[in-house]
Amino acid sequence: MKKTAVIYILLILLTAKPMVNGMERDEMIDLATFTQEQGVAIDHWQVTLKETLDIEKINQIVEDMKNSRLVTMTEDENVIKYLLRDVHKEAAIDVTYSVVIAKADPYQAEMIAVIEGSQWSSQIEDEYLSIKRLIKKEFFTESLKIFACLKTGIGGIMKADDFVERITNYFNLEHIVTQNDTIANSSHEKVIYGYTDLWKQNFIIQGTQMNLQLAVVTDDDKNLTYTIGTPILINEY
Incomplete structure (x- = not known):
């Protein structure tokens, strides 16, 4: 089951964008590099x-x-x-x-x-x-x-908590908020919001800056799918 992300207060802010080797960072490349380094297959970006x-x-x-x-x-x-x-x-x-x-x-x-x-x-x-x-x-x-949005393939090679911990450490996430939900078909969904100073855009939820969203979906067979977005997921997951 997929679900569209609903944000009640959404404000995009522009700030100075960090640089890498004299060039602007690219969010998609950062997400793909992280995912590949974890040994998790990329299903779609x-x-x-x-x-x-x-x-x-x-x-x-x-x-x-x-x-x-x-x-x-x-x-x-x-x-x-x-x-x-x-x-x-x-x-x-x-x-x-x-x-x-x-x-x-x-x-x-x-x-x-x-x-x-x-x-x-x-x-x-x-x-x-x-x-x-x-x-x-x-x-x-x-x-x-x-x-930017990246979705991993379905698999059970890494526990959800381990993946969340790795992405938190890799991007030095702050202001972390976790939302849990159970979907009608009995699959479980966890959505994590956080902020990293690596990227240009961010949005505000209740006065707090956020610019990374991670959706973790577990199907009936206990397979995990991770969908990562910045500054927010604008598509279904």
């Missing part, structure tokens, strides 16, 4: 870039998208949505671009780019960074929000 842009820039993006035969357009009573998918087969990376124009406010629209894959290696890491830089340069400004 995803980086989402989002920003609300003025309609002039959006119109140009939409016109460029329309030049592709792969673009699709859908419309309902509330929004018009353009979707374009770009597959990088050699690097096993998918990129999806979408523009969402709300009919209630036609002067602004949301631009979303999603980079994702089901494998991770040094080659994929390099290609991911290249794709991300190009997307940021072409579509976004410094005001964009970036969400």
Whole structure:
């Protein structure tokens, strides 16, 4: 059973971003490096870039998208949505671009780019960074929000408490909050929130900074699935 993360108070803050070897840290690379060092298989990873842009820039993006035969357009009573998918087969990376124009406010629209894959290696890491830089340069400004998410494969090779302890120590997590829940199909879910000063964005829960969320789900066969997100999980897990 998957569940969408619900946050009652969510505020993204921008601060000075730490550097690694003279370069900005990348949250996805940090998550993938940690997971691989623990000997846990990566099942899926995803980086989402989002920003609300003025309609002039959006119109140009939409016109460029329309030049592709792969673009699709859908419309309902509330929004018009353009979707374009770009597959990088050699690097096993998918990129999806979408523009969402709300009919209630036609002067602004949301631009979303999603980079994702089901494998991770040094080659994929390099290609991911290249794709991300190009997307940021072409579509976004410094005001964009970036969400990284990584999901592990199902397995029982490490106890949940051990994994939580390792991620806590690895990222030097502070302000740790744990939420336990039992889902209708009897699987057990634990969600841990924490804060690390390694990354740029964070959100506020009851006056406390947070920027890492870990969901631990145990199915009926006692298999564990870990889903890690920063600054928060915006997808189901």
